[in-house]
Amino acid sequence: MADPQRARKMADRIKEVVARRIDKGLRDPRLGFVTITDVRVTGDLQHASIFYTVYGTDEERADSAAALKAATGLLRSEVGKNITARLTPSLEFIADALPDTSAHLEDLLVQAQMRDEQVRAAAEGAVYAGDADPYKHDDEDDDTESDEDPARA
Numbered sequence: 001m002a003d004p005q006r007a008r009k010m011a012d013r014i015k016e017v018v019a020r021r022i023d024k025g026l027r028d029p030r031l032g033f034v035t036i037t038d039v040r041v042t043g044d045l046q047h048a049s050i051f052y053t054v055y056g057t058d059e060e061r062a063d064s065a066a067a068l069k070a071a072t073g074l075l076r077s078e079v080g081k082n083i084t085a086r087l088t089p090s091l092e093f094i095a096d097a098l099p100d101t102s103a104h105l106e107d108l109l110v111q112a113q114m115r116d117e118q119v120r121a122a123a124e125g126a127v128y129a130g131d132a133d134p135y136k137h138d139d140e141d142d143d144t145e146s147d148e149d150p151a152r153a
Contacts, residue, residue, distance in 0.1 A: 007041045010083060014048050015039040017082045018075055018091075026071050030063035032056050037096045041089060048079075048089040051096040061095065068093040 019036040033055040040049045054064040068075075072091050080088035 004043075007043060007045060010045060010085065010089075011039040011041045011048065013083050014041070014050070014079055014089070014091075017079050018050060021075060021078050026067065026074070028067040028071060031067040031071075032060040032064040034064055034068070037098065045085060046087065046089055047092065049092050049094055051094050051098075053096045053099055065093065065095060 015036050015038070018039070022031070022034055022036070035053050035055070036050060037053055038051040040051075041047070052064075052068070054061045056064075072093070076088055076091050079091065
């Protein structure tokens with residue numbers, strides 16, 4: 001198993017090489033606006049998972065995924081030329097779910113804020129069913145005793 005720091009450096013280098021190659025251009029018209037978000041390398045440096053996002057519609061995302069899958073061999077050879085490792089890791093492209101997850105969380109936060117406003121509006125004119133403070137406090141009983149006992153004052 002390789003050093004975790006070496007694996008992290010290799011992942012950063014793979015991310016840079018793949019992003020540069022995609023930016024330089026792959027001759028695939030299906031490839032959309034792809035951003036490489038993260039790369040994770042296994043401990044034995046044999047496999048790299050490349051996470052990416054695509055700006056666009058679902059159809060453009062599917063086309064970009066197919067284009068990346070078709071270009072995996074080309075990108076792997078490019079990575080092999082630009083890293084210093086005995087073996088070139090295999091590449092796997094995974095669509096990053098982070099944008100979808102963050103959009104879902106934003107929707108949940110908006111819903112929670114709307115519910116908070118509804119509760120606040122319902123509580124605006126509300127009054128207590130009984131006393132505002134129904135609990136008996138010890139200091140109410142102690143007021144009469146503290147006047148008589150000078151040591152407590």
